Every structure is written in C-alpha cells, then in structure tokens.
Amino acid sequence: MSLAAESAVAPDAVLDALEAEAIHVFREAAGAFRRPVMLYSIGKDSSVLLHLAVKAFAPGKVPFPVLHIDTTWKFREMIDFRDRTARELDLDLKVHTNKEGVDEGVTPFTHGTHEYTRIMKTVALRQALDEGGYDAAFGGARRDEERSRAKERIFSLREPGHRWEPRKQRPEFWRTANTQLADGQTMRVFPMSNWTELDVWRYIQREKIDVVPLYFAEQRPVVERDGQLIMVDDDRLPLQDGEQPQLRSVRFRTLGCYPLTAAVESTADNLDDLLAEMLVDRRSERAGRLIDGEGGGSMESKKTEGYF
Amino acid sequence: MTTTEPQSTSIETEALVEHPIVRVVACGSVDDGKSTLIGRLLAETESVPDDILDYARNTRRSGTTIPKGEVDFSMLTDGLEAEHEQGITIDVAYRHLYLPSGRRAIIADAPGHEQYTRNMAVAASTADIAILLVDATRGIRPQTHRHLTVCAMMGVRSVIVAINKMDAVGFQHVTFEELAGGVRAAAARFDLEEIDVIPVSALTGDNVIARSAQTGWYHGPTVLEALTSWRPHGAENLEAAPFRLPVQYVVRADDFRGYAGTVVAGSVRPGDKVVVNARGPETTVERVLVAGEDVDVARAGQAVTLTLETETDVTRGDLLVAPGEGFPADHYPRPATAFAADLVWTGEEELRHGRSYLLLAGSLAVPAVVTAIRGRRDVVTGEEMAARTFKMNDIGHVEIATDTPVPLDPYSVSRDTGGFLLVERVSRDTVAAGLIRHALRRAHNVVPHAFTVDQEARARLKGQRPRVLWLTGLPGAGKSTIADALERKLHGLGMHTYVLDGDGVRTGLNKDLGFTPEDRAENVRRVAETAKLMMDAGLIVIVSLVSPFRGDRRAAKGLFREGDFFEVWVDTPADVVVERDPKGLYAKARAGTLPNMTGVGQMYEPPEHADLVVSGAGDLDEVVGQLLEALEVS
Numbered sequence: 001m002s003l004a005a006e007s008a009v010a011p012d013a014v015l016d017a018l019e020a021e022a023i024h025v026f027r028e029a030a031g032a033f034r035r036p037v038m039l040y041s042i043g044k045d046s047s048v049l050l051h052l053a054v055k056a057f058a059p060g061k062v063p064f065p066v067l068h069i070d071t072t073w074k075f076r077e078m079i080d081f082r083d084r085t086a087r088e089l090d091l092d093l094k095v096h097t098n099k100e101g102v103d104e105g106v107t108p109f110t111h112g113t114h115e116y117t118r119i120m121k122t123v124a125l126r127q128a129l130d131e132g133g134y135d136a137a138f139g140g141a142r143r144d145e146e147r148s149r150a151k152e153r154i155f156s157l158r159e160p161g162h163r164w165e166p167r168k169q170r171p172e173f174w175r176t177a178n179t180q181l182a183d184g185q186t187m188r189v190f191p192m193s194n195w196t197e198l199d200v201w202r203y204i205q206r207e208k209i210d211v212v213p214l215y216f217a218e219q220r221p222v223v224e225r226d227g228q229l230i231m232v233d234d235d236r237l238p239l240q241d242g243e244q245p246q247l248r249s250v251r252f253r254t255l256g257c258y259p260l261t262a263a264v265e266s267t268a269d270n271l272d273d274l275l276a277e278m279l280v281d282r283r284s285e286r287a288g289r290l291i292d293g294e295g296g297g298s299m300e301s302k303k304t305e306g307y308f
Numbered sequence: 309m310t311t312t313e314p315q316s317t318s319i320e321t322e323a324l325v326e327h328p329i330v331r332v333v334a335c336g337s338v339d340d341g342k343s344t345l346i347g348r349l350l351a352e353t354e355s356v357p358d359d360i361l362d363y364a365r366n367t368r369r370s371g372t373t374i375p376k377g378e379v380d381f382s383m384l385t386d387g388l389e390a391e392h393e394q395g396i397t398i399d400v401a402y403r404h405l406y407l408p409s410g411r412r413a414i415i416a417d418a419p420g421h422e423q424y425t426r427n428m429a430v431a432a433s434t435a436d437i438a439i440l441l442v443d444a445t446r447g448i449r450p451q452t453h454r455h456l457t458v459c460a461m462m463g464v465r466s467v468i469v470a471i472n473k474m475d476a477v478g479f480q481h482v483t484f485e486e487l488a489g490g491v492r493a494a495a496a497r498f499d500l501e502e503i504d505v506i507p508v509s510a511l512t513g514d515n516v517i518a519r520s521a522q523t524g525w526y527h528g529p530t531v532l533e534a535l536t537s538w539r540p541h542g543a544e545n546l547e548a549a550p551f552r553l554p555v556q557y558v559v560r561a562d563d564f565r566g567y568a569g570t571v572v573a574g575s576v577r578p579g580d581k582v583v584v585n586a587r588g589p590e591t592t593v594e595r596v597l598v599a600g601e602d603v604d605v606a607r608a609g610q611a612v613t614l615t616l617e618t619e620t621d622v623t624r625g626d627l628l629v630a631p632g633e634g635f636p637a638d639h640y641p642r643p644a645t646a647f648a649a650d651l652v653w654t655g656e657e658e659l660r661h662g663r664s665y666l667l668l669a670g671s672l673a674v675p676a677v678v679t680a681i682r683g684r685r686d687v688v689t690g691e692e693m694a695a696r697t698f699k700m701n702d703i704g705h706v707e708i709a710t711d712t713p714v715p716l717d718p719y720s721v722s723r724d725t726g727g728f729l730l731v732e733r734v735s736r737d738t739v740a741a742g743l744i745r746h747a748l749r750r751a752h753n754v755v756p757h758a759f760t761v762d763q764e765a766r767a768r769l770k771g772q773r774p775r776v777l778w779l780t781g782l783p784g785a786g787k788s789t790i791a792d793a794l795e796r797k798l799h800g801l802g803m804h805t806y807v808l809d810g811d812g813v814r815t816g817l818n819k820d821l822g823f824t825p826e827d828r829a830e831n832v833r834r835v836a837e838t839a840k841l842m843m844d845a846g847l848i849v850i851v852s853l854v855s856p857f858r859g860d861r862r863a864a865k866g867l868f869r870e871g872d873f874f875e876v877w878v879d880t881p882a883d884v885v886v887e888r889d890p891k892g893l894y895a896k897a898r899a900g901t902l903p904n905m906t907g908v909g910q911m912y913e914p915p916e917h918a919d920l921v922v923s924g925a926g927d928l929d930e931v932v933g934q935l936l937e938a939l940e941v942s
C-alpha cells in the first residue's frame with residue numbers, strides 16, 4: 001500500500017506514549033528504591049523531567065528530593081530559574097558543590113575542561129550521592145543525544161564507587177525492571193530514554209513548560225573562539241588579546257557551564273520559531289558542547305568514571 | 309503490511325493512532341548488512357543529525373571498500389568504543405526513526421552472534437515487528453532459524469524478511485524466489501500473523517525506501533512501507549483483552565489514596581468492577597486519572613491512577629483485574645504457585661535446580677524455585693532435548709514454584725503479566741527471563757489447608773521453641789561431633805530434638821544425588837525442607853551439612869521466618885581438617901579420585917553473615933555452651 005494512505009499519527013499521540021512510558025519508569029523506581037533523588041541540571045530536559053515527575057505522582061507530592069550539582073560556573077540566569085522553580089513547585093531542593101575543588105581554585109581555565117569537568121561535575125556528583133545515601137538517581141539523558149547513549153539502559157546499574165560497567169548492565173525485558181541492588185550498587189534511571197530533542201521541545205510547547213530564557217534568542221555579549229560563540233556571563237571569563245565582547249542575537253541548544261557551552265546565532269525568540277529552526281539546522285545538540293570532543297567515544301570514557 | 313488491504317481509511321488511521329510508536333527488532337548475522345540497512349533507514353528518513361552523517365562520510369574502519377566522501381551507513385549505528393575496535397556489535401542499541409506518517413519506530417538493534425541469543429530475546433521482548441536479514445550471497449543459514457525461533461517465542465507476530473545484497477546476485481528473480489520460499493517454509497512452524505519477504509540492497513538502497521527499478525518482478529512493499537503500514541493484529545490488540553493493572557505505587561495526598569500503574573491490557577472507566585489479584589471480593593473504580601487529570605476512560609498503554617469506592621488493601625505488586633466471568637480460565641490470571649514456563653537463561657552462572665531465586669513480574673517480587681527442568685530447546689531445529697541445567701543463552705522449558713500464589717497470565721495472552729525475570733539473590737543479577745506457558749493445577753498447587761493444630765500448639769505441648777541450627781563447614785570440621793554433643797545436652801534438658809546429618813540423608817532421602825554444584829543445591833534444598841517440616845512438628849532441629857555454597861544456604865534460610873534459622877559456621881583451619889581427615893576423604897581427593905571434594909576440587913564459600921561462628925578445633929563444652937546461649941536455653 002502507498003505511503004499517502006496514512007498521514008495521521010498526530011505528534012501528540014507520540015508524546016502521549018512517551019509521557020506514559022516516562023511516568024511508568026518514575027513510579028517503578030519510586031516504588032522500588034529506598035532513597036531516590038532526581039538530578040536537576042536546570043536545562044530543558046530537566047524541566048521536562050520535573051514536569052513528568054509532578055504528573056507521575058499527582059495529586060500527591062513528588063516523593064523525592066531534587067539535586068543540583070553547582071559547579072559555580074553556571075549561567076546566572078540558570079541559578080535564578082532554579083530557585084524560582086523550586087519555590088513554585090515546593091520542591092525539596094538540594095544543592096551540592098565540590099568544596100575542595102573550589103578551595104583548590106579549579107576552573108575551566110586553570111585545569112583544562114576535562115579535569116575541571118571531572119572534579120566539579122563527576123566527583124561532585126559522586127560526593128553528593130554518597131552523602132545523601134541515595135540508591136537511585138533520575139536523570140534526563142536521552143538515547144538520541146549521542147551515539148554511545150544508544151545502548152544505555154533505562155535502568156543503568158552502577159557498581160560500588162559509581163562505576164559504570166558495560167558488562168554488568170542488565171538485560172531489559174518488557175516493562176519489567178530488575179531494581180534489586182547488591183551491596184554498594186546504585187541505579188541511574190532515565191525516564192526520557194526514548195525521547196528525541198524534537199520531542200522535548202514539542203512537549204515543552206504543548207505543556208507550556210517554563211524553561212530558562214537562555215534557550216531563546218536575545219542580544220547577548222559573546223566572544224568568538226575557534227568558531228564557537230562563548231557568552232561573557234560575568235567578569236570571570238579571561239579575555240584573550242584583542243577579544244572584545246560584542247552583542248549578538250544568540251541562543252543556546254544545551255545549557256551547561258557558560259565557558260564551555262557555545263551559543264548559536266539565531267533570531268528565534270519564541271517556541272514556534274525555535275522549532276522551525278530546529279527542523280532546518282539538523283546538527284546534533286552536543287555539537288555545541290565543548291567537553292565532549294569529537295566522535296562518540298569520549299562520553300563513554302567519562303561515564304565509566306561516573307559522569308552522568 | 310501486504311497481505312490485507314485496508315478496509316477503510318478510518319480503520320487504518322485509528323490503528324496508527326493507537327500505535328503511535330512501533331517497536332522493531334532488527335536481526336541478522338554478522339556481515340549480513342544489518343548496520344547498513346538500519347543506517348540507511350535512519351539517514352533517508354532524516355532521523356540522524358547532519359554532523360553524524362558527516363562523521364559517517366569521513367571516518368572509515370578497516371576493511372571497508374566504501375570510498376571516503378560517501379556515507380558508510382553502517383557507521384551511523386556504531387556505539388561503544390570497545391565495539392569499534394572489535395568491529396562488532398555486542399549489545400542492544402535503540403534508535404529512533406521518524407516514519408513519514410508521523411509514527412515513530414524504535415529499532416532495537418540486536419547483535420548477530422550466536423552467543424548473544426539473550427540480547428536478541430531482550431530486543432524481541434518489546435517488538436511488534438522483526439526485520440530479519442538474509443544475505444542473498446550466503447543463503448538461509450542456521451542463524452535465520454535461530455532468529456525466527458527467538459522472535460516468535462518472544463511474541464513477535466510480524467516479520468519483514470529483507471533478502472539483502474540483491475545487487476551482488478544481479479537482482480535475479482529466481483534467486484529471490486528460492487530464498488523467499490525457504491524463509492516462508494522455515495517460518496511456517498511458528499505462530500506468525502504476517503510475513504513480508506522483500507528483495508533489498510542496503511548498500512545501493514534498492515527497495516529500502518523507494519521501489520527499485522532493478523526488481524520489476526517484485527510488487528510488494530519496500531522496507532519503509534512495510535514499517536509504516538503495520539498495524540496490530542488480533543493477539544496484539546490489547547484493548548479487547550480483560551482489564552489488567554499491575555500496581556506500581558500508592559499515591560497519597562489529603563483525602564486521596566490512588567493506585568498508580570500502567571494499564572497493560574483492556575480499558576477502565578469509573579464505575580467498572582475490579583478484583584484485587586483476581587480473587588476476593590469485587591470493588592468499584594471511583595475515579596480514573598491520567599497524569600493527575602480525571603478521564604472517562606483509560607486504555608492499554610496509559611499510565612493511570614485509580615481510586616476505589618471501598619477501602620481496599622492494595623499495595624505495590626498487586627494486580628487489579630476485571631472480574632473473571634465470561635473469560636476462559638486459561639485467559640484469566642487466577643493466582644497459582646506452580647507454573648510451566650519457558651526460560652531464556654541470561655546469567656553467567658548456570659541454573660541451579662532447587663535454588664531459590666527472586667521472581668520479578670511487573671512490580672511484584674516473590675521467592676521462586678525451578679522445580680523441574682523439562683528440556684532445552686535447540687533454537688535451530690526447534691527440538692527439545694533433555695537437560696540438567698541451563699547455561700547463558702540456553703532456552704528451555706521448566707516448572708517453577710513460587711512461595712506465595714501469584715496472578716500470572718500465559719505469555720501468549722499478555723507479555724506484561726505473562727513475562728517474568730529470575731534474579732539471583734546474592735549478586736542480584738538477572739539470570740533468566742521467563743515466559744509463562746500455563747499455571748499448573750495439580751495437588752501441590754493447592755494453597756495449603758490451615759490445620760487447627762499448628763506449630764505453635766505442638767511447641768506449647770513440648771514446652772520449647774522450635775528452631776533450626778544449621779551447622780556449615782568443611783568436611784572434617786567437627787560439625788557432626790558438635791551436633792552430637794549439643795543434642796545430648798538438649799535431650800538431657802528434656803528437649804525434643806533431631807539431628808539431620810549430611811552423610812545420613814545421603815544414604816536415604818538423597819541417595820540419588822551426587823556432588824556437582826547442582827546436586828549439592830538440591831541436597832541442601834531437600835534437607836532444608838525436611839528441617840522445616842520437623843520444626844513445624846515442634847522439634848529443635850540440628851542440621852550438620854557441608855553446604856559449601858552461600859547461595860544454597862541463603863535459599864535454605866529463606867524458607868524460614870526471621871529468628872527461626874541460625875546459620876552456624878564451624879570454622880576450623882584447613883590444615884587441622886586435612887590432618888584429621890576422619891574418613892580419608894582428603895587423601896582420596898588429593899589422589900584425584902574425588903574430583904568434587906569441598907576444599908580441594910570445589911570451593912567452600914564461608915558465610916559472610918553467619919549468625920554464629922564457632923571453632924571446630926577448640927573446647928567442645930565451650931562450643932555447646934555458645935550454642936545453648938544462642939538457642940536461649942540454659
């Protein structure tokens with residue numbers, strides 16, 4: 001039969017199915033684990049994740065705390081947004097910073113991006129999970145983000161020390177998760193595994209979910225480095241010779257630490273325009289993340305160390 | 309797909325809307341061209357970002373003949389670093405395909421190697437459709453049968469067979485017909501609803517997305533068309549089935565108590581009657597909420613929260629179902645404690661007959677034992693052969709018993725309530741996926757009658773607290789000597805006792821068992837069950853058994869209530885034991901005539917959390933004193 005005969009799967013139907021799956025995963029983990037926590041990175045995926053968590057347990061409250069790893073290099077708007085969201089949704093928000101890292105003066109400029117990320121994100125996350133005694137952590141990672149993620153489980157097991165051991169990952173049959181943990185093991189749980197970036201934005205639009213304004217185009221002070229646009233969010237960014245911040249209309253596809261997250265030139269200052277731009281510019285979103293490097297492999301090495 | 313024409317557009321549209329996401333398992337042997345086919349599907353539906361396409365244009369792996377600058381589609385689906393190096397896929401990967409209809413396909417890419425049957429089973433467990441590759445230059449091979457067997461067993465009812473590399477055989481019609489006939493014959497022994505056989509070249513793109521000019525003799529759909537037009541069949545139409553909701557979570561708020569879970573079959577409306585775990589009284593659904601909002605009806609696949617009109621005791625792991633009237637008994641999950649099931653063994657460790665595992669079904673977890681191994685399936689021929697154990701990637705037929713009655717469906721009725729996992733209790737690894745064939749309704753499947761004279765009554769008459777003391781340790785550690793001394797002491801105090809001794813049971817009850825790990829597991833299981841009966845009779849039972857494996861001892865302990873079972877490690881240094889060698893066993897073992905001797909040929913796994921550790925080389929009276937204290941007898 002011809003392709004023309006069916007034109008009729010509304011994007012809404014796909015979103016409904018993805019939403020149902022995510023809610024299922026949330027409930028399963030909340031029921032099975034002793035002390036789950038949700039990792040909240042303030043980005044669009046986290047905003048959707050939070051929205052799904054609220055739906056999963058409505059009319060009850062979200063039955064776990066929300067954890068933000070603050071590297072101290074986040075965009076200022078992100079921190080404002082985080083605190084406002086926590087107030088509005090009455091969340092049990094925990095914020096953790098690797099204090100030793102701060103004391104030792106670890107920054108993206110002094111220690112290099114890889115070492116900085118390891119200390120201020122990976123180690124910080126491990127510290128926070130250990131201190132909180134959490135046996136499970138929800139994250140907003142999606143399989144479409146990066147090729148090595150295509151094999152990530154929805155319930156991803158971590159060995160003692162938060163090590164990700166490819167060989168120990170459990171086969172995922174049906175909707176039945178093996179949530180049993182041996183001593184020292186913990187679980188990372190990804191309810192949005194099967195979402196794509198486009199789904200995330202469509203869902204944000206449909207559900208009218210609030211996101212950090214940095215995702216929308218606006219005149220912002222940026223410098224251009226190696227072809228990437230870096231926003232000068234505060235005066236901690238060391239300017240190189242001849243660099244002069246200029247105002248340009250830019251937005252961000254992903255949000256992380258401002259010195260490590262490149263902006264894209266854009267005039268999309270609303271969701272419709274943004275979705276339209278996405279359909280044209282078909283580069284993967286991580287192309288704007290300076291820490292990932294080339295190819296699909298480097299993310300995997302970080303994951304083995306315990307990076308989310 | 310092709311065999312039926314759509315009756316009307318509205319039915320077609322409805323089916324698609326019901327199934328906005330279709331799940332696909334892709335199977336093929338190494339080098340059949342699976343990565344190339346999936347890569348092409350992804351690229352040509354614009355389901356991969358441009359920078360990844362660039363990568364596939366500019367990166368080459370060794371051995372490839374595709375010139376730089378052209379897209380090597382097989383590069384689009386590569387994942388883990390380790391696999392890059394080996395050049396093979398070793399795990400299941402999931403990719404998203406935007407189908408032209410707006411439907412989404414999630415392709416589970418399962419590796420082709422024989423040893424990864426378990427990964428294929430995982431990928432097939434959620435699949436609506438299988439894409440099965442056959443390399444036209446190599447023909448139908450044992451792998452083709454293996455893939456069909458696993459897909460059919462896991463409940464896949466629609467198969468798209470891509471006869472690939474047609475370019476390499478000159479797009480010859482006869483070659484295609486021969487292979488297509490072979491595949492259809494092989495598929496005939498399975499319960500498939502639809503099979504499309506398509507001549508394809510993944511490399512050149514023929515019949516992948518668009519109709520090929522090279523195959524004028526072919527009139528069926530392309531691979532993409534077959535995916536796009538798929539719709540659920542009778543067996544997959546879960547909406548018509550009786551309502552089932554496995555409860556995952558109890559949502560509590562002010563004046564609110566709701567049971568949250570995903571509807572796995574049927575539909576539910578306010579006012580519907582439901583039964584908890586398919587037994588007991590009916591109750592009525594008051595409200596149906598989806599994502600916090602009241603709705604009139606919720607259907608299979610939706611995540612819901614229900615409130616009930618009457619106060620009912622429902623917890624996580626329970627199953628809410630429509631009342632059983634009007635449904636055939638075999639299609640209704642009446643609780644049972646024994647089942648016939650198929651297993652796909654996924655564990656590194658072999659199946660231990662008689663060992664207690666955790667059975668997970670949905671949100672339910674209960675201890676379960678494989679009570680009989682009926683046979684192992686040869687996945688190529690489909691024949692069932694005798695087997696004593698299963699290794700990783702084996703598929704077989706077993707009987708399984710659970711500690712408490714559980715409401716499970718036949719797998720053919722519902723994947724979600726008919727599939728289960730077996731979990732090893734120490735490592736917590738998933739050692740098997742199970743598929744219920746049917747509940748066993750035999751004498752031992754009856755829920756035990758509650759007799760009026762019970763353990764407590766018997767114990768009261770004897771004036772003692774029945775217990776089990778389980779002495780474990782190396783052969784010659786002194787277990788029997790200690791058991792004997794303790795029993796004499798207890799007997800003298802007027803206690804009713806019995807010693808179950810390893811050598812004793814092996815001359816009678818367990819004389820059919822040897823010393824392999826499987827037989828030792830069964831030995832321990834029988835002794836534990838016997839001890840349990842004796843304890844129930846009111847006795848203080850002293851077990852004296854090497855019981856070298858932690859898992860077996862843990863299973864034994866699992867039969868008892870907290871505080872009724874003491875694991876006592878008789879810890880005697882190895883050199884003392886070898887020196888003693890009361891039965892000359894160590895001498896034989898070292899001479900090689902006793903291969904499974906504990907401490908020599910087999911490991912002894914000392915307890916990690918023994919309730920008591922005593923020395924088998926110290927003062928006997930002191931040890932007896934310690935044990936009396938543990939038993940709270942003075």
Ligand SMILES: Nc1nc2c(ncn2[C@@H]2O[C@H](COP(=O)(O)OP(=O)(O)O)[C@@H](O)[C@H]2O)c(=O)[nH]1
Pocket residue numbers: 336337338339340341342343344345372373382472473474475476508509510511512
């Ligand atoms: N001639 C021809 N070669 C193909 C075709 N599809 C794949 N190949 C080649 O077969 C080899 C294995 O392909 P790949 O997709 O990596 O196979 P996989 O191991 O099944 O994923 C590669 O050299 C491909 O270029 C085809 O349709 N025709």
